[in-house]
Amino acid sequence: MTELYSRRSFLAGALTVGTLSAGAGYVLTRKEPVELVLATGVDTTGGRSQLLTMWNQLNPDARIRAETVPSSTRDQYEKFLGTDADIFNLDVIHIPRFAAQGRIVPVALPPDLSLMAEVGRLSQRPGSDEFWAVPFNTDVGMLYRRVTDKSVADPPPTLKGVVASSPGQFVGQLQTVSQQTDEAFVINVLEQALAQDDAILTEDGVLSFNLGQWRAALGPLAAAIKAKRIGAEAGEADTNRTFQRSGLRYMRNWPVYFPAIDRAERTKRDTAEIRVGTLPTGIIGGQSLAISARSENRDVAEAAIRFLTSKTAQLLLAKYGFAPTVLDAYIDQRLLESLPHVQSIRYAVEASRPRPMHENYAEFARLFAQHTHRYLYDGEPLSQRFIEDIQKELG
Known part of the structure; x- marks a missing residue:
């Protein structure tokens, strides 16, 4: 027991360093500081908060302030609209409704993001190569x-x-x-x-x-x-x-x-x-990051989303128990050696079905x-x- 979890602790540290190193490419230089507001549900693991802390350390002039909105999945739509957010951390079932009502704008995916097909289709704009949101973490029964x-x-x-x-x-x-x-x-x-x-x-x-x-x-x-x-x-x-x-x-x-x-x-x-x-x-779920149509800082919000959804961010979230969204995380040898059950999660994601994606x-x-x-x-x-x-x- 002790040996197993000391190895996991070591993995956590390694991933943290890796994410901070990779984050150098996400550092922004701005003349005027901005604060991005992220509307999100409660973080029960600490994994998402860790990523926000990393971003804020790297970008003191473009900090993210998480506005935690206690809510059930069902009432997330109404409660999120009560915030003055730049970024919404949406449960995937709410993406069609936010999009249909013009609450969010399309966002570009990083070109090197190896999204799992089953994950990507939940956030993709129907009939196009555009996405309404970028998957932050996935989930599956x-x-x-x-x-x-x-x-x-x-x-x-x-x-x-x-x-x-x-x-x-x-x-x-x-x-x-x-x-x-x-x-x-x-x-x-x-x-x-x-x-x-x-x-x-x-x-x-x-x-x-x-x-x-x-x-x-x-x-x-x-x-x-x-x-x-x-x-x-x-x-x-x-x-x-x-x-x-x-x-x-x-x-x-x-x-x-x-x-x-x-x-x-x-x-x-x-x-x-x-x-x-x-x-x-199993039924596939998860959360995706979307840019509010009312945000005045869309370029900064998009840069922050790229950081929060990168491969290295996915590796860190996996340490906290989240199911990764990208194939690169599922084939990372260091992750599989320390958390072998991740392979089973991959199989479950690939065999999953989505709930009806309807507004x-x-x-x-x-x-x-x-x-x-x-x-x-x-x-x-x-x-x-x-x-x-x-x-x-x-x-």
Whole structure:
């Protein structure tokens, strides 16, 4: 344990030096100082804050001030618009809405940025080579599993198999109690449906409007919840606590939690290792940096975004648990030696599906959550009204 994490600490230091060295190319010389305002959600890892500190050290006349906006994914749009920001750190589902309403302007990608295709398409302007935002970090649903004996063969499971064959040993974000947990619920329900029928949501984020298909895809989940064969929590934090306190074998969660969970669980006598793998089809998410159409400092904002999304920045964010956006990070030998689970994250990103990328996504998600929650917990059948409601928002 000590040796493993001392190597990770060494990696963190090496990446920090590398980022600062690479940052020399991002130093700006200005006659008049400016302050860029970055509207962003809460940074629970410290990784994003570290990058902002580096930029500010290199550019004291073009500092970034983070305006942290506590919000759920659902209400991010309204709350971000209440800020006087130059840069928005947008959840990818909000990019179409900000773009459709003229809130952000296209931004050029650095020519040497090796974006993963699955990541890039979430921020790309449809039908063009332009981007509405530059991916800052990506995210994808992962299947965690506890290993008690590394000498025993342990082939990667499937989500479908876990739900069907491991009663009482799985927990995910399959409950919701408020707007703050609705989005996690929507994502988990979509992943459960994909585990049964991978045509329910296409690689381009096009949702099926076939009622029979939805009934068949969600039937096994409804049965498992009714029989209490799986754990259903509201939100990622509660899911983590249940997985750890109950010593469960499987959990669905995001990769950003892996470093902390791995570190804590390895101290337990009966846990040999925590592994992460694909679902096999997870929902891709993440945050991207966009320039506000109201910003008077677009050139400086674009330079700052280039720094914050560079390969070296991605390597540092990976140390904090974030899933990188660029292929270069996934094939970096030093990173893979210290954080081998990053390879599994790459496979999960490549096999992922996006949520419907539509400016009406927020209303779609609200209705989707209402209908599916009533079906899963109240026994209310999925009806044609479910299809009509979601089709109205995405049509």
